Amino acid sequence: MSTATTTEPAVHSSGSKAYDQLIGLLRENETLKSVANAMSWDQETMMPPGGADLRADQLTLLSGMIHERNTDPRLGDLLGEAESDAAIASDPIAQANLREARRDFDHATKLPKSLVEEMARCSAQGMNAWKAARAANDFPKFLPWLEKTFELNRRKAECLGVPEGGELYDALMDIYEPGMTAKRTEAIFAPLREFTVPLVQKVAEAKASGKAPSVDPAVRPLPIEKQIEFATRVTGAMGFDYTCGRMDASTHPFCQGVGPGDCRITNRYRENGWCDALSSATHEAGHGMYEQGLPKAERFGQPMAESVSLGIHESQSRMWENQVGRSHAFWKWALPVAREIFGDKALEGIEVDSIFKAANLVEPNFIRVESDEVTYNLHIMLRFELERAMIKGDLACKDLPGVWNERIKSDLGLTVTEDRIGCLQDIHWSMGAVGYFATYTFGNLYSAQFWEAMGKEIPARDQQIESGDFSAILKWVRTNIHQHGRRYSAGELCERATGKPLSSEPLMRYLEAKVQAVYGV
Numbered sequence: 001m002s003t004a005t006t007t008e009p010a011v012h013s014s015g016s017k018a019y020d021q022l023i024g025l026l027r028e029n030e031t032l033k034s035v036a037n038a039m040s041w042d043q044e045t046m047m048p049p050g051g052a053d054l055r056a057d058q059l060t061l062l063s064g065m066i067h068e069r070n071t072d073p074r075l076g077d078l079l080g081e082a083e084s085d086a087a088i089a090s091d092p093i094a095q096a097n098l099r100e101a102r103r104d105f106d107h108a109t110k111l112p113k114s115l116v117e118e119m120a121r122c123s124a125q126g127m128n129a130w131k132a133a134r135a136a137n138d139f140p141k142f143l144p145w146l147e148k149t150f151e152l153n154r155r156k157a158e159c160l161g162v163p164e165g166g167e168l169y170d171a172l173m174d175i176y177e178p179g180m181t182a183k184r185t186e187a188i189f190a191p192l193r194e195f196t197v198p199l200v201q202k203v204a205e206a207k208a209s210g211k212a213p214s215v216d217p218a219v220r221p222l223p224i225e226k227q228i229e230f231a232t233r234v235t236g237a238m239g240f241d242y243t244c245g246r247m248d249a250s251t252h253p254f255c256q257g258v259g260p261g262d263c264r265i266t267n268r269y270r271e272n273g274w275c276d277a278l279s280s281a282t283h284e285a286g287h288g289m290y291e292q293g294l295p296k297a298e299r300f301g302q303p304m305a306e307s308v309s310l311g312i313h314e315s316q317s318r319m320w321e322n323q324v325g326r327s328h329a330f331w332k333w334a335l336p337v338a339r340e341i342f343g344d345k346a347l348e349g350i351e352v353d354s355i356f357k358a359a360n361l362v363e364p365n366f367i368r369v370e371s372d373e374v375t376y377n378l379h380i381m382l383r384f385e386l387e388r389a390m391i392k393g394d395l396a397c398k399d400l401p402g403v404w405n406e407r408i409k410s411d412l413g414l415t416v417t418e419d420r421i422g423c424l425q426d427i428h429w430s431m432g433a434v435g436y437f438a439t440y441t442f443g444n445l446y447s448a449q450f451w452e453a454m455g456k457e458i459p460a461r462d463q464q465i466e467s468g469d470f471s472a473i474l475k476w477v478r479t480n481i482h483q484h485g486r487r488y489s490a491g492e493l494c495e496r497a498t499g500k501p502l503s504s505e506p507l508m509r510y511l512e513a514k515v516q517a518v519y520g521v
């Protein structure tokens, strides 16, 4: 039996010794990270509560080791040598790997150790403060941590560097959605908001005049064991490879790519939430299929085998969850499958039309994560604008609740009476993640744009979905998105796949058609 040593280059020699050594090092670093990934997955799924302290020590130690390796001067030396090596100048894959490895190395080394440590401390303590403040519905208790978080993020942005003509916030966005800027985001979001607010109003009017479909089919109580079977059958049919992955239960559903051949997704179940369980399963399986479609077997550790941005990652989950899993065509196939698993009697009275509508209701909600396809983006745009203003200094953290509540009233018609269902609801800021939220809506935008472009190339797509054949869809995303890893930026990838830069129009067309089909308005 051969014991592969990870110092060997992952691919055949490139002709550049420095490049081959660099690739070997990156592979080792990623192998170490995969250990942390497996431990994190275990922490959320299998670990007994008593193991929490040891696990925290294990993960802290591992992340320190990984950071040390990622900032190792030897890595910088090899990068420099490989960048000037003529032997690989004409190899586009090697060039993409070098460009992205340089980006990662610069990012990792630009932040002074003292700042990294201060941020880690602030995030650990801030998360505890946030949990307590949210439970007690006490914003002032969290305020000092919020102020500190934004102060540290401003310093972080200064260290990372502001792109020419840009603003501090751009440097933070760039961590999660490389190349994206606040200005460009604003230009894409503005028409989407102008479109969404009146659409929500139109739905409210339809409901007021008694035209709302019933939610009952989506909340029919069904045994959890059978829900697991159904979710597994659907995600397997879509293309999540269970020989290289598994699905378990956790409090919050997530996807954790461990490494080549091993991708973990989780789901959660409630007796009267079979449609919720289905949508989170298809969502996480979408993330999982992206992980499984990246060329990890050949290129583990190389940027070419990694996801390009959070927005693109989210587009892959949203597409399977929404464009596929909430479509009329999908339910034509899935309802008979559900009958087979749950039994005819358990689903009595549910028809394709009624379950399709029940799974697509538009219902303004205080809580982002419980929101539907239409109102969800309003929650994101609010967060994007407020955090950008807080980084700029245009909005003081102490004024957050008032501005938040005003906006929820004007956008969704809801009156926030408690901050725990208002500005205290999300974990992101307490963790120190500023510049992250917009990527959720980028995911919705990319998925709609990919879906539209794909539809032109697969004219029989609906009929294929109706018969439970998802292979052409999977092939399209594998070819146009997954296989490229970080070779192109998210923006370039979008243009190559769809012929156009990212725009809000495909999503608006998609949502308009959806609302028309469900509410007849």
Ligand code: ZN
Pocket: 283, 287, 314, 317
């Ligand atoms: Zn997601």
